[in-house]
Amino acid sequence: MLGPGVVWYLGVAAFLFGIGALGVLVRRNPLIVLLSLEIMLNGANLALIVFSRHVRGGAGQIFALSVMAVAASEVCVGLGLVVALHRRRLALDVDRLSELRG
């Protein structure tokens, strides 16, 4: 593998995952929480693909493509929830949406 080794890519993946986790925890807008979730998923995807290249197997890339499909499903349901919230005139703030807290 020319250029940077696996560890460099894994460093980028770790940073992406950490930044995404920070966004999920700190931000209050559910849209930006969803965007940060995408960053976390992409960090995991990068690690999967780099390991797939490292072991020269295909399972990592297959897993990454499945993760993409799951992310598309998650965006579909999440954006449906956001639109439903907006139609019911509820505030788009994850701190105020605490009715299901139990």
Add this chain to the structure above:
Amino acid sequence: MSAVLAISAGGGLVWAVWAIAAFACLASSVAVVSFANPFYSALALIGNLGSLAVMYLLVSAEFVAAAQVLVYAGAVMVMFLFVIAYVGPRREAPWAGGPSWQTLGAVLAAGALLVEIVVAIGLSAGGRLSRSEHVNATFGSPEWIGRLFLTDHLLAFEITSIVLLVAAVGGVILGSHTRRQDSGAAPQDAEPRRERDLEAVR
């Protein structure tokens, strides 16, 4: 792609492209989290996905890079931008909302997660992860991925289609349910109507 890069500069060009892509990737991920306007955050995420696709090309995952650009940067992000335009891009300060100890705890938790992953990588790296290996030309090609999907990973392929179908049905149900409530009685009218129904039952 990778063959062209290998001929050109023996790794130096790969390093340069990787450095640019990694910097763009990290900068745009920070931008996604720190922009006040969700519209700008979504645009920054498109840049993030594009630079990730460049890194996928560098590790010779051509089909995944193409799928990343088409599915993520194309379809998913366009849907995001439509919804943000529909809801209206409300600005909010990135660090506002919630008590300050919550924000501090969130930053500490994310930092601990990052340190944990880096330590795990560093402990397992120990010389084993830095070997350079060559792959044959079909690695990462659409034909290779398709063959894997239809032979070894057929179950994952079929289950993925079911997951997508369930998500699409869920999205439709979430949308249509609220529309029925909106076109019907106003929310404050719901309580008297239920009492009326109860009296009719009696």
